[in-house]
Amino acid sequence: MPKVGLFIPCYVDQLYPQVGLSTLRVLRGLGLDIEFPEEQTCCGQPMANSGCGEDARPLAEKFLRIFARYDHVVAPSGSCVSMVRNHYEQWLAGKPGFEHLRDNTFELCEYLVDVAKVTRVDGDFARKVGLHMSCHGLRELRMASSSERMVAPFNKVKVLLEQLRGIQLVDLKRPDECCGFGGTFAVAEEAVSCLMGQDRIRDHEQAGAEVIAGFDMSCLMHLEGLLTRDKKPMQVLHVAQILEHARLS
Numbered sequence: 001m002p003k004v005g006l007f008i009p010c011y012v013d014q015l016y017p018q019v020g021l022s023t024l025r026v027l028r029g030l031g032l033d034i035e036f037p038e039e040q041t042c043c044g045q046p047m048a049n050s051g052c053g054e055d056a057r058p059l060a061e062k063f064l065r066i067f068a069r070y071d072h073v074v075a076p077s078g079s080c081v082s083m084v085r086n087h088y089e090q091w092l093a094g095k096p097g098f099e100h101l102r103d104n105t106f107e108l109c110e111y112l113v114d115v116a117k118v119t120r121v122d123g124d125f126a127r128k129v130g131l132h133m134s135c136h137g138l139r140e141l142r143m144a145s146s147s148e149r150m151v152a153p154f155n156k157v158k159v160l161l162e163q164l165r166g167i168q169l170v171d172l173k174r175p176d177e178c179c180g181f182g183g184t185f186a187v188a189e190e191a192v193s194c195l196m197g198q199d200r201i202r203d204h205e206q207a208g209a210e211v212i213a214g215f216d217m218s219c220l221m222h223l224e225g226l227l228t229r230d231k232k233p234m235q236v237l238h239v240a241q242i243l244e245h246a247r248l249s
Helices: 010-015 017-029 045-049 053-067 078-087 098-103 108-115 135-140 156-161 190-207 217-229 239-243
Strands: 003-006 033-035 072-075 105-107 128-132 211-214 235-238
Touching: 003 017, 010 017, 010 217, 017 033, 017 072, 017 108, 017 239, 045 053, 045 078, 053 098, 072 078, 072 108, 078 098, 078 105, 078 135, 098 105, 105 108, 108 156, 108 239, 128 156, 128 190, 128 217, 156 239, 190 217, 211 217, 211 239, 217 235, 235 239
Parallel strands: 003 033, 003 072, 072 105, 128 211, 211 235
Antiparallel strands: none
């Protein structure tokens, strides 16, 4: 049985610990051997996105020291997984264990579909759900087809959620559009970021969604903030929270 290192992004650890616990329970439900290395910290993405690459380097090196010993690394975040898989090369190329780490770090849903080979999700979730496909997961991890590519439609998150009894996945007009968060973009370009988020919420509203589901709490945090400010009843949930009570096999 592979040994799995659970990577919980810093903002999940600090602001949404329930998502980290849901991820752990989903993985344990599959009978996997899971460890949570307590010395883990941020993956370095905020610094890298801000152009402070040398500040991100020590965090990439620390990530390698902590997680290189695992067969697989799983995180409830497409954004942070993309950081490891697509952007650590600049600091860690040629270092022992890096290629194994890069090739075996997975976002939760892609791990369930591609590695754990989950084909059955047995559970209930009788809500109308709009699926927010975050940019990093969509365009850097290729967790689903996107409108600018001429490929057959697929969606690894939808494959899991659509098996739940009672769930209604609503159709969005622009299913692969950015929420406007973009990490430090939300700080540097606050007004544009908010308008983009409100636009995404409007699309979900018009589709009749009661819940916005996603695999990156950073995007969902941005949308949740706008929903709260505008006193709108729509709920945001990480996919791990929806799958937590289902049986996966």
